[in-house]
Amino acid sequence: MPLYSEDPSVSLQGSPAPLAGTVAATDGDPRAHLLNNATAEDYRRLVAEGVARVARTVAGTARPFTGVTPEELAPGISAIDLDRPLGDPAAALDELERVYLRDAVYFHHPRYLAHLNCPVVLPALLGEAVLSAVNSSLDTWDQSAGGTLMERRLIDWTAARIGLGRAADGVFTSGGTQSNLQALLLAREEAFRVLRKNSPTPPPVSAMLPKLRVLTSEAGHFSVLKGAKLLGLEPDAVISVPCDGDRRMRTDALARELRRCREAGLTVMAVSATAGTTDFGSIDPLPEIADLCEDAGVWFHVDAAYGCGLLASPTRRHLLAGIERADSVTVDYHKSFFQPVSSSAVIVRDGTTLRHATYHADYLNPARSAEKRIPNQVDKSIQTTRRFDALKLWLTLRIMGADAVGTLFDQVVDLAADAWRLLAEDPRFTVVTRPALSTLVFRYAPAEPAGETAVDLANLHAREALAASGEAVVAGTVVDGRHHLKFTLLNPETTLDDIRAVLDLIAAHAEDHLAAARLTGSPAA
The missing domain is CATH 3.40.640.10 (Type I PLP-dependent aspartate aminotransferase-like (Major domain))
Incomplete structure (x- = not known):
């Protein structure tokens, strides 16, 4: 069977269509996998198949994370026998969907608000494709x-x-x-x-x-x-x-x-x-x-x-x-x-x-x-x-220009300023400092009195529960010995409505934790 699909738009579910005239060999010659003059067209089709899979995944992403745990994901990856190749790009991409693409953390989603990870511009992805193939x-x-x-x-x-x-x-x-x-x-x-x-x-x-x-x-x-x-x-x-x-x-x-x-x-x-x-x-x-x-x-x-x-x-x-x-x-x-x-x-x-x-x-x-x-x-x-x-x-500078890049960065800094005002006016939260750039460090502060340890645990729980739900991803840090939450805003597609929604989720998770602790008489409450 040929290695590569003839039609770059082919569905990658199941076996690829035969590819006429390809060097992609049926005799097991490993040279068929090298990029060279004879396999250049195979390369184009193979990459098109991979890009199509990623594009469909990105287009269908409804949340930044699935909430999968290491314990859930590890067995499937450990069970893969790396000494027994699949021999079929479509099968390998199907497997990749299960072990990586499905559960990857997607920074392009507007409710990924955690670390200093930005969504990427298309000209840079073009550059990535070119530089990887030429491999200078x-x-x-x-x-x-x-x-x-x-x-x-x-x-x-x-x-x-x-x-x-x-x-x-x-x-x-x-x-x-x-x-x-x-x-x-x-x-x-x-x-x-x-x-x-x-x-x-x-x-x-x-x-x-x-x-x-x-x-x-x-x-x-x-x-x-x-x-x-x-x-x-x-x-x-x-x-x-x-x-x-x-x-x-x-x-x-x-x-x-x-x-x-x-x-x-x-x-x-x-x-x-x-x-x-x-x-x-x-x-x-x-x-x-x-x-x-x-x-x-x-x-x-x-x-x-x-x-x-x-x-x-x-x-x-x-x-x-x-x-x-x-x-x-x-x-x-x-x-x-x-x-x-x-x-x-x-x-x-x-x-x-x-x-x-x-x-x-x-x-x-x-x-x-x-x-x-x-x-x-x-x-x-x-x-x-x-x-x-x-x-x-x-390629980013030659296609977009520096002003366009700077405008994108300005937009997330503007968003952080608006989000700071939102947090400062919300009695459920305390915010540490007014941002110069696009990072906000804050802490859920319950209306009913609770000890500092209880509030620490509530903030930790809120972050973990939010990630487990996959609805949003936020970061955490320690300020003056106390646990805080952190928004790192680097996505110009994120809106103030996204921020409001995530704050509501955080408050709900934190309050649920405190209510459960009070009900059980836990010292944490």
Whole structure:
């Protein structure tokens, strides 16, 4: 039987129709599965079948999640014998429907309100299809050619939007965690360079490393802590700086900590500010932090993984004022540029600092290739083999344009402002802070008196019950030791009516939990 359907619009339920003249062999030759000149038409038909299945699933999605549990889903997946191939794409897609598509969490649904996952724009999906098939590797020129230059052009475009100047450079990464790690790596190496330069007897790394410190806000991303550990810093090397009531880094506390470290003989290798914290969407006071870093001679990093969407905003770019003074910036296009994962970058003010990530391998990027000015992106990256993820953003800008992307981000920020007013006026809830971006952290607060532990459990139950129903998905977090709920609004299709409906569901689930606890006399009530 041929491997692929002749008609790309064929129903994928059951066996595919025969495909005349295909190389897709009946003799079991595995070469029939390779993409090449002879199988190009098979590839087109196979992908069309897969896309048709996904399109029907997305079009028919009535809720963001089915509520399936790990215990329900795991046995079916564990029972699949991976050593016995089905040999039939239609059968494989039928199986995929059961083990993945049916129960996937769909971020495009307007009542998915949980994490920093955005619906994706169609031009980026086009880019994903192209880059996966061509399969360029962006580490060296001789594996990517035009892809190398296109990625570099997008880095220049992003650096210009940030305002870093003509000496800026950068590289695409797998995500914000990798970008923050690479920024800290560069900051560490620059700190070592300065310490050696200013010492009559250059100290060894073993003497410098224990004295390095990184300052970041208490609302900053955990990847700063993880990066410090991976870079060999001391367990207490990352110092948490207190935030104000809007969950922004307090500059008076930062100044005090910089002074304390200096007096203690410690070297602050970087201050990591945040433009869009994960929990609150808050933006640290970047101009004031830049002043303090400049005065102290400290590397200034801005984690704008979330807030980078403001770079394209027609109305809110001013919220990132001060980011142009950063030494390094993290951007996640797959958060607020509506790109599929992965699509991220680290951008630096001085491109020469990227040399700290350079290693020359004779078989890949020998030093002579740099002397010949061959553009090998691996010279800038802590990755080697790397997808051409930049193509997704390239096609998005070429088809939609930056203003359209920024307008989509503006719409979710506008929605968050309206939702904040809704929450602030609703006696059933307390909201932590007014959002700068599109995140809202709040807590169900019952009308009848209940202990803090009971309210904690009611909020936890409401989130779990909502997910189990599949009617909506919301996130949770802990604020000042108490459990809260969180909306992360990144879907321009979400409406205020969706927000109202989800709040009603949350309140009902929480009140049911409290009522049951009171009825049974549970201490939680």
